[in-house]
Amino acid sequence: MVQFQEDFLHLVWKYQYFDKKGLATSSGLPLSIQKIGWHNQHEGPDFKEAEIILGGIKNYGHVEIHLKASDWKAHHHHKDPAYNSVVLHVVWDLDEEVFRADGTAIPTLSLSGKVPFDVIRNYEKLLFSPNKLLCSEALAEVPAILKFSMLEKALVERMQEKSRMVLSLLDKNGQDWEETAYQWLFQAFGFKTNAGPMLKLARSLPYKLIKKNAGNLTLVEAMIFGQAGMINPTLGLETGYQDTLKTHFDFLQRKYSLKNKLFGSEWKFMKVRPGNFPSLRLAQLAALLNQTPNLFSNVLYELDNQAAFKDIFVFELSDYWRQHYHFGKSMKRKFRPGLSPAVLDLLAINFVIPLWYAYGRYADLNQWQEKCFNFLQEVSAEKNSLTDIFLAVGWPPGNAFDSQGMLGLYHGYCAKRKCLYCKIGQNLLRPNLK
Structure with a gap:
C-alpha cells in the first residue's frame, strides 16, 4: 500500500x-x-x-x-x-x-x-512518476481549458514572486522607484549567470551619480567598470583605454566617496558565450543609461507595446566596445551593436513585466496585471530545456505568456511534486466513473 x-x-x-x-x-x-x-x-x-x-x-x-x-x-x-x-x-x-x-x-x-482503487492507483502513478513532467503520460487526457487555467495560475504566482523581489528592493531604496528600476535592470542584464554581481554593482553605484554624468559616456563607463572591479591596466591588455577609464574612475571615486567596489573575481566568464560576457553587458548598460536619464518613467509611461519597448533599448556603444567583448579581447567578426531579439525578449520578460506587476500591486491598480498579460502575449516564447519538456509532450508554448506559465508550473509544482495542488494533477486523480 x-x-x-x-x-x-x-x-x-x-x-x-x-x-x-x-x-x-x-x-x-x-x-x-x-x-x-x-x-x-x-x-x-x-x-x-x-x-x-x-x-x-x-x-x-x-x-x-x-x-x-x-x-x-x-x-x-x-x-x-x-x-x-x-x-x-x-x-x-x-x-x-x-x-x-x-x-x-x-x-x-x-x-x-x-x-476507489483507481484514485489510489492514479496517485501512485502520478506522484512516483520518473518523468520530469510527472503527468506527461496522461497529459493528453486533460481538457485544454483546464491546462490553460493552471498555466495562468502558475504565471500569476511567478509574477507575484518576481514582484515581491522588486518590492523588497523598493523598501531598501526608501520607496524610490527610479533607483529600484535601475537596480532591477542591472540584475536582469546579468541574466542567470551574473545576476548577483550585477545587482551588487548597482547597489554600490547610486543611479543619481549616473544621471549626473549622463551625456559623457566615458565617465559613465569609468564609474561602472571601476565599481565592477574590472579596470586593471597592469595586465598589459591594450592598456590605453583602461588607463583612461582608471584616471577618470580614481577622480570620481574620490569625488563621490564610492565604496564597496566589487572584485574582478566575482564575475563569471567561464562557460559564458562572448556575446554574454559581463564586460560587454556592462558596456551596453553604460550606453543605455547614458541616454536614458529617467528609466522608470520611460518604462512605466512610454511603453504600450513591444515596438515601444525595443525603442528604449536602442543605444550607441562606445568605439572600444564596438570592437571588443572584454578588455583586450577583440572581436573576430563584425559585431552587431544592438541587443539581439532573444535578449530583448528576455528583458521584456524579466525586467519590464516584474516592474509593471510590482507597481500595480504597490498602487493597487489591477489593470497593470492585465497589461502584463497582454504584453507577454506579444513576446516570443522562451526556448530552453524546460520549455522543451512541454514541447516534447505535445504542449508547445505559443508566446511568453505560455512559456512563463510553464516555467512557473514546473518550478512551483512539478519539481516539488505538488500535483495535489495542481488543477491538472487533481483532474488526473479523479475516479473513473465510466
Whole structure:
C-alpha cells in the first residue's frame, strides 16, 4: 500500500473522491455531508464552515483531517480552543478515539476502504512518476481549458514572486522607484549567470551619480567598470583605454566617496558565450543609461507595446566596445551593436513585466496585471530545456505568456511534486466513473 501524505486526504475530502453510501461515524452514527466547508490554508482546522447531518441532526462547524486519529493529540489539538468547534474528524487510520478539550468525543469518519482503487492507483502513478513532467503520460487526457487555467495560475504566482523581489528592493531604496528600476535592470542584464554581481554593482553605484554624468559616456563607463572591479591596466591588455577609464574612475571615486567596489573575481566568464560576457553587458548598460536619464518613467509611461519597448533599448556603444567583448579581447567578426531579439525578449520578460506587476500591486491598480498579460502575449516564447519538456509532450508554448506559465508550473509544482495542488494533477486523480 502506498504511503499517503495528509494532503492526499485533503484532496479526497475536497473533491469527495470516496464512497458516500451508508456513511457512518466510528460510533455508528449515520452521516450525511451537506457542505464540505472551505479549504483553510492557514492555522486552524483544515476545512471551515462545513455542514453535516449526524444521526438526523444538523451540525455546523469545522472538519479536521489526519492520516491517523492519534495525530489529533500529536498535534496538540486537544489543548487548542480553535478545534473545539470541529464537528467531524476525517482520518485514514482509526487507531484511537479522540476528544475535545471539554472531554466530549469527536465524531470520526475513517476513509480506509472507501476511496476507489483507481484514485489510489492514479496517485501512485502520478506522484512516483520518473518523468520530469510527472503527468506527461496522461497529459493528453486533460481538457485544454483546464491546462490553460493552471498555466495562468502558475504565471500569476511567478509574477507575484518576481514582484515581491522588486518590492523588497523598493523598501531598501526608501520607496524610490527610479533607483529600484535601475537596480532591477542591472540584475536582469546579468541574466542567470551574473545576476548577483550585477545587482551588487548597482547597489554600490547610486543611479543619481549616473544621471549626473549622463551625456559623457566615458565617465559613465569609468564609474561602472571601476565599481565592477574590472579596470586593471597592469595586465598589459591594450592598456590605453583602461588607463583612461582608471584616471577618470580614481577622480570620481574620490569625488563621490564610492565604496564597496566589487572584485574582478566575482564575475563569471567561464562557460559564458562572448556575446554574454559581463564586460560587454556592462558596456551596453553604460550606453543605455547614458541616454536614458529617467528609466522608470520611460518604462512605466512610454511603453504600450513591444515596438515601444525595443525603442528604449536602442543605444550607441562606445568605439572600444564596438570592437571588443572584454578588455583586450577583440572581436573576430563584425559585431552587431544592438541587443539581439532573444535578449530583448528576455528583458521584456524579466525586467519590464516584474516592474509593471510590482507597481500595480504597490498602487493597487489591477489593470497593470492585465497589461502584463497582454504584453507577454506579444513576446516570443522562451526556448530552453524546460520549455522543451512541454514541447516534447505535445504542449508547445505559443508566446511568453505560455512559456512563463510553464516555467512557473514546473518550478512551483512539478519539481516539488505538488500535483495535489495542481488543477491538472487533481483532474488526473479523479475516479473513473465510466
